[in-house]
Amino acid sequence: MTFPTLSSLLFRRPLVAPAAASTATSLTRRAFHNTPLKMSAKLKPAARVSGRRQDVWSIINEAAAASPKQPIVNMGQGFFGYNPPDFILNAAKQALDKVDCNQYSPTRGRPRLKQAISDAYAPHWGRKLNPDTEITITTGANEGMLSAFMAFIEEGDEVIIFEPFFDQYISNIEMPGGKIVYVPMHPPKEGGTKTLSAAEWTIDFDELERAITPKTKMLVLNTPHNPVGKVYSREELQKIADLCLKNQIIILSDEVYDRLFYVPFTRIATLSPEVEKITLTVGSAGKNFYATGWRVGWLMGPPDLIQYVAAAHTRICYSSVSPLQEACAIGFEQAEKENFWSTCVTDMQAKMRRFNAIWDELGLPYSEPEGGYFVMANLAKVTLPDGYPFPPHVADRQRDFKLAWFLIQELGVAAIPPSEFYTDENAHIVADYLRFAVCKDDKILEEAKERLRGLKKYIQQ
Numbered sequence: 001m002t003f004p005t006l007s008s009l010l011f012r013r014p015l016v017a018p019a020a021a022s023t024a025t026s027l028t029r030r031a032f033h034n035t036p037l038k039m040s041a042k043l044k045p046a047a048r049v050s051g052r053r054q055d056v057w058s059i060i061n062e063a064a065a066a067s068p069k070q071p072i073v074n075m076g077q078g079f080f081g082y083n084p085p086d087f088i089l090n091a092a093k094q095a096l097d098k099v100d101c102n103q104y105s106p107t108r109g110r111p112r113l114k115q116a117i118s119d120a121y122a123p124h125w126g127r128k129l130n131p132d133t134e135i136t137i138t139t140g141a142n143e144g145m146l147s148a149f150m151a152f153i154e155e156g157d158e159v160i161i162f163e164p165f166f167d168q169y170i171s172n173i174e175m176p177g178g179k180i181v182y183v184p185m186h187p188p189k190e191g192g193t194k195t196l197s198a199a200e201w202t203i204d205f206d207e208l209e210r211a212i213t214p215k216t217k218m219l220v221l222n223t224p225h226n227p228v229g230k231v232y233s234r235e236e237l238q239k240i241a242d243l244c245l246k247n248q249i250i251i252l253s254d255e256v257y258d259r260l261f262y263v264p265f266t267r268i269a270t271l272s273p274e275v276e277k278i279t280l281t282v283g284s285a286g287k288n289f290y291a292t293g294w295r296v297g298w299l300m301g302p303p304d305l306i307q308y309v310a311a312a313h314t315r316i317c318y319s320s321v322s323p324l325q326e327a328c329a330i331g332f333e334q335a336e337k338e339n340f341w342s343t344c345v346t347d348m349q350a351k352m353r354r355f356n357a358i359w360d361e362l363g364l365p366y367s368e369p370e371g372g373y374f375v376m377a378n379l380a381k382v383t384l385p386d387g388y389p390f391p392p393h394v395a396d397r398q399r400d401f402k403l404a405w406f407l408i409q410e411l412g413v414a415a416i417p418p419s420e421f422y423t424d425e426n427a428h429i430v431a432d433y434l435r436f437a438v439c440k441d442d443k444i445l446e447e448a449k450e451r452l453r454g455l456k457k458y459i460q461q
């Protein structure tokens with residue numbers, strides 16, 4: 001299936017003022033809008049946004065809307081089911097009263113936020129980053145990464161990403177003409193029968209080295225990892241860094257879950273001054289402050305890299321939302337005093353434990369997360385009923401899509417099929433897994449568990 005065509009948007013006639021419109025005209029108008037129009041080839045959308053197969057989010061939303069089990073318990077998408085703490089919310093409200101906070105911010109971000117980031121990261125970085133040259137603020141981590149690709153990728157340059165990947169990387173790399181080279185993370189062999197640490201998802205470093213060519217310009221790393229929950233070890237990071245140094249590859253280290261780690265967390269940029277020189281590190285206020293809708297992110301790295309990311313960001317959206325940058329600055333300034341960072345970890349770990357108790361109860365294994373707020377459960381032991389009526393666009397996907405559809409229809413629980421984050425070739429690797437987001441209220445987690453108990457009759461131990 002493809003996205004709906006843009007024809008209805010492109011061919012909309014000027015509307016008659018509502019007061020003057022007769023019932024007959026509005027009926028005609030409605031009929032007009034519902035009739036697909038043939039679009040002239042000249043007006044067709046660019047390939048980069050058209051003709052993609054239906055994405056996981058719309059399949060899951062469609063399944064949720066069609067399910068008889070309303071309301072659905074949404075454990076799918078990674079947004080928080082609760083608000084940022086008051087000290088951050090109040091900072092946002094007060095920012096709206098300040099004249100300068102309602103106007104353009106400097107293209108590289110508000111000085112107060114860059115200073116606050118420099119101060120907040122210093123204990124992890126071992127030094128204070130220069131807020132003017134080593135930090136640039138972006139419209140969420142996602143636009144920051146788009147800016148990084150726009151800044152460094154020319155047509156035909158290759159970018160290595162690990163599977164499973166955060167889905168936005170794909171179009172962000174393809175837009176400037178980059179060619180993606182995929183290297184799979186391998187789940188533990190016993191993942192279908194045993195609960196094991198997410199650390200057991202591994203990279204085959206020979207496979208990684210074979211993926212490097214003279215055209216490899218960048219490598220994207222994500223730690224703590226979505227959806228696996230792995231925090232790359234220092235040794236693994238060193239091997240990746242050595243390969244990148246040897247082959248002069250820019251590392252884009254997506255560390256948006258950098259305040260949610262349950263084992264020691266190393267930032268690849270801090271391994272050595274040489275590695276720091278080739279690394280761009282990505283952060284997200286959305287993930288740090290439970291505010292994914294605020295769209296504030298940042299990239300940190302050496303001035304030689306950051307200046308071009310900032311230049312691309314200026315072309316893409318000029319500057320990022322001002323009052324929420326101010327609120328994030330205050331968030332960083334006050335977080336330690338409010339004990340916020342340690343509360344984040346304790347609270348999320350408690351949610352993980354609370355939710356994962358259901359897998360232990362059902363005898364279904366999962367990957368024990370080392371960071372982030374996602375858990376991958378393995379449902380290999382769940383038998384889907386023969387002849388279950390899956391719609392065609394689900395029937396022709398991996399088993400994880402069928403599992404997700406089944407859970408929504410039969411139990412009213414939404415989860416994400418992770419094969420969406422793999423190439424077709426490697427999608428089978430996660431055919432038995434589903435990703436659940438635990439950043440939800442405890443009562444939602446309890447409701448999800450109660451519903452998941454309905455799986456018992458489909459499980460073969």
Ligand SMILES: Cc1ncc(COP(=O)(O)O)c(C=O)c1O
Nearest residue numbers: 140141142166226256284286297
């Ligand atoms: C791994 C990863 N990177 C980046 C992002 C995007 O972050 P932001 O909302 O700040 O754009 C997400 C959001 O889910 C993510 O999971």
